[in-house]
Amino acid sequence: MGMTMTQKILAAHSGLDKVKAGDLIEARLDLVLGNDITSPVAINVMSGMDVKDVFDKDKIALVMDHFIPNKDIKSAEHCKCVREFARKHDITNYFDVGQMGIEHALLPEKGLVVAGNVVIGADSHTCTYGALGAFSTGVGSTDMAAGMATGKAWFKVPSALKIVLKNKPAEWISGKDVILHLIGKIGVDGALYKSLEFVGDGIKHLSIDDRFSISNMAIEAGAKNGIFPVDDIAAQYMKEHSDKEYTVYEADEDAVYDETIEIDLSTLKPTVSFPHLPENTKTIDNVGEIKIDQAVIGSCTNGHITDLRIAAQILKGKKVAKDVRCIIIPATQEIYLQAIKEGLAEIFITAGAVMSTPTCGPCLGGYMGILAAGERCISTTNRNFVGRMGHVDSEVYLSSPAVAAASAVTGFITDPASL
Amino acid sequence: MKAHGNVFKYKDNVDTDVIIPARYLNSSKAEELALHCMEDIDKYFVKNVKKGDIMVAGKNFGCGSSREHAPIAIKASGISCVIAETFARIFYRNAINIGLAIIECPDAAKEIEAGDEVEVDFDSGIIYDITKDKKYQGQAFPEFMQKIIKAEGLVNYINTSAS
Numbered sequence: 001m002g003m004t005m006t007q008k009i010l011a012a013h014s015g016l017d018k019v020k021a022g023d024l025i026e027a028r029l030d031l032v033l034g035n036d037i038t039s040p041v042a043i044n045v046m047s048g049m050d051v052k053d054v055f056d057k058d059k060i061a062l063v064m065d066h067f068i069p070n071k072d073i074k075s076a077e078h079c080k081c082v083r084e085f086a087r088k089h090d091i092t093n094y095f096d097v098g099q100m101g102i103e104h105a106l107l108p109e110k111g112l113v114v115a116g117n118v119v120i121g122a123d124s125h126t127c128t129y130g131a132l133g134a135f136s137t138g139v140g141s142t143d144m145a146a147g148m149a150t151g152k153a154w155f156k157v158p159s160a161l162k163i164v165l166k167n168k169p170a171e172w173i174s175g176k177d178v179i180l181h182l183i184g185k186i187g188v189d190g191a192l193y194k195s196l197e198f199v200g201d202g203i204k205h206l207s208i209d210d211r212f213s214i215s216n217m218a219i220e221a222g223a224k225n226g227i228f229p230v231d232d233i234a235a236q237y238m239k240e241h242s243d244k245e246y247t248v249y250e251a252d253e254d255a256v257y258d259e260t261i262e263i264d265l266s267t268l269k270p271t272v273s274f275p276h277l278p279e280n281t282k283t284i285d286n287v288g289e290i291k292i293d294q295a296v297i298g299s300c301t302n303g304h305i306t307d308l309r310i311a312a313q314i315l316k317g318k319k320v321a322k323d324v325r326c327i328i329i330p331a332t333q334e335i336y337l338q339a340i341k342e343g344l345a346e347i348f349i350t351a352g353a354v355m356s357t358p359t360c361g362p363c364l365g366g367y368m369g370i371l372a373a374g375e376r377c378i379s380t381t382n383r384n385f386v387g388r389m390g391h392v393d394s395e396v397y398l399s400s401p402a403v404a405a406a407s408a409v410t411g412f413i414t415d416p417a418s419l
Numbered sequence: 420m421k422a423h424g425n426v427f428k429y430k431d432n433v434d435t436d437v438i439i440p441a442r443y444l445n446s447s448k449a450e451e452l453a454l455h456c457m458e459d460i461d462k463y464f465v466k467n468v469k470k471g472d473i474m475v476a477g478k479n480f481g482c483g484s485s486r487e488h489a490p491i492a493i494k495a496s497g498i499s500c501v502i503a504e505t506f507a508r509i510f511y512r513n514a515i516n517i518g519l520a521i522i523e524c525p526d527a528a529k530e531i532e533a534g535d536e537v538e539v540d541f542d543s544g545i546i547y548d549i550t551k552d553k554k555y556q557g558q559a560f561p562e563f564m565q566k567i568i569k570a571e572g573l574v575n576y577i578n579t580s581a582s
């Protein structure tokens with residue numbers, strides 16, 4: 001019985017020739033990640049361990065991104081706690097105001113994650129790096145603390161769903177539409193405890209940013225990770241961003257999958273998730289008349305440069321509707337700078353949108369775009385739970401950057417093709 | 420070891436944002452988090468919960484963010500055990516790692532009702548609904564995890580295996 005791509009990476013990191021679904025293993029970690037919300041808890045937990053130092057100061061990444069530049073005194077205290085810890089342990093990859101970005105866009109950009117790695121992060125969207133052929137998954141702060149102290153983590157080896165992506169995506173179809181479509185199909189627990197392994201000829205038509213969006217939302221289907229094979233596009237990205245050696249793992253021909261699901265990318269339509277679960281999807285032709293108060297374009301899902309380019313393509317020469325607040329947030333400093341150089345910033349500001357410094361901000365209802373009772377937001381973020389972006393009586397609709405930008409222009413959830 | 424208390428019952432897909440809303444995440448103190456536990460779906464939970472009480476829910480309990488604040492808030496509110504049809508995987512790890520007892524048992528999760536008096540035996544995995552006089556066999560923990568739970572969490576587990 002063969003192994004899936006994920007199982008092969010896990011086996012190699014546990015010193016085992018073979019693992020199978022359900023095995024409990026202890027794996028060696030290539031990187032341990034934390035942010036300004038989860039690291040203070042982990043640091044506190046680690047202080048209770050009989051361990052003096054971190055396992056490897058080069059293999060820990062601490063990214064201040066959720067509430068920074070700090071929104072209040074409590075968040076400032078949190079960042080201070082992490083900053084002091086980073087200084088004390090001489091953590092190489094500590095990112096604060098000026099260098100930071102949203103963690104899941106930042107780590108690949110800085111070349112800290114490459115194919116074949118095993119990465120844990122105290123943030124659920126750590127699964128994003130599957131786009132590069134790494135096994136990465138979200139854990140809690142105690143796991144993070146144990147990871148920082150020992151360089152290891154326990155895992156239950158997952159089984160997998162094989163997702164076959166076929167053909168060239170239709171116009172306006174992005175990675176976000178692919179993953180929303182899949183979640184709509186299998187549900188928010190459709191891949192619970194499992195890997196999503198993407199294969200198929202459609203992958204070559206998806207940019208690395210599209211793949212980041214797809215792997216990013218694997219967790220919204222309950223999955224442990226969402227992983228892509230390493231092709232020329234992924235290899236090129238790693239060459240441009242990292243000098244780390246990487247290892248390419250491929251699923252065995254006789255690997256066992258719980259289920260195989262085919263998605264024909266050429267037939268997809270722009271997809272929107274209605275409140276209050278990512279699985280409540282409708283295609284754009286079925287959304288009806290939904291008036292919005294705010295549009296958010298950004299987050300670890302869709303704050304990449306290609307996302308901003310698409311938004312700019314739509315907003316160029318147009319105006320944000322009178323009653324809509326349009327908030328655009330590049331995911332990292334580098335993307336921010338690139339957006340300025342390419343003239344995207346000017347397009348956004350001329351259109352009446354605001355462009356902010358990188359931050360998670362509104363995505364988790366932190367700050368920079370909180371919704372009042374009864375308000376509706378179209379957002380390129382990844383969660384639309386009750387109260388996610390503000391008041392419990394507000395609503396979040398998830399979409400691609402193209403749909404969000406088109407909706408900002410009309411004031412209603414809109415098909416970009418109709419503009 | 421046993422848990423014994425009255426049941427608070429919730430539906431499928433209880434997410435970490437309702438267990439502890441992000442607006443309170445600028446604190447990591449257990450007692451402070453407990454004050455806001457479940458408040459977006461159950462305003463009365465914090466007022467009514469007593470030490471030892473049991474939470475019962477449907478599928479995919481604890482989905483959403485990786486915030487360990489969620490099981491911490493539940494544990495600090497006094498809940499001694501969560502029974503669900505299934506748990507979201509990060510919540511599952513987190514709960515074990517901080518020593519909050521959780522048991523997957525679809526039948527018990529479906530049939531037990533709010534207010535029932537329930538007893539859970541952690542060693543055998545048996546869930547006993549005293550009000551309805553009905554027993555269920557819950558999923559027992561694999562040995563590896565039992566060790567972590569017995570050590571009352573991963574921290575002590577690491578400390579004892581390091582020494």
Ligand code: SF4
Binds near residue numbers: 103299300382
């Ligand atoms: S952008 Fe949103 S989903 Fe991504 S890490 Fe930040 S809060 Fe989490």
